[in-house]
């Protein structure tokens with residue numbers, strides 16, 4: 115959906131973030147300063163973790179497309195995706211047109227999906243690298 119398609123004049127998230135630089139490590143938007151070179155990382159910590167992982171990748175002879183992560187980080191990611199998938203499935207059932215959902219139902223459904231999605235977008239998964 116584009117900005118023009120919205121009746122309230124607001125932009126959707128994907129439109130609002132289009133063209134913004136994402137952090138090469140955590141993929142959050144990077145706030146650019148008005149001077150200097152464009153930033154590639156949102157923080158010094160992300161720059162450092164990216165550097166460390168590149169060093170470790172080189173030590174292990176991994177290609178650019180391969181990555182070693184902890185089982186805990188992978189399990190956490192899988193859990194968060196599973197929780198979001200369950201919320202989507204719940205909402206699809208709750209808002210089935212045959213049930214004639216009310217505005218309150220839509221509101222509750224949105225809150226439920228947002229609650230499941232927030233950990234994926236707000237809480238960093240890979241904040242550390244084992245040495």
Ligand SMILES: [Zn+2]
Nearest residue numbers: 137140156160
């Ligand atoms: Zn970052």
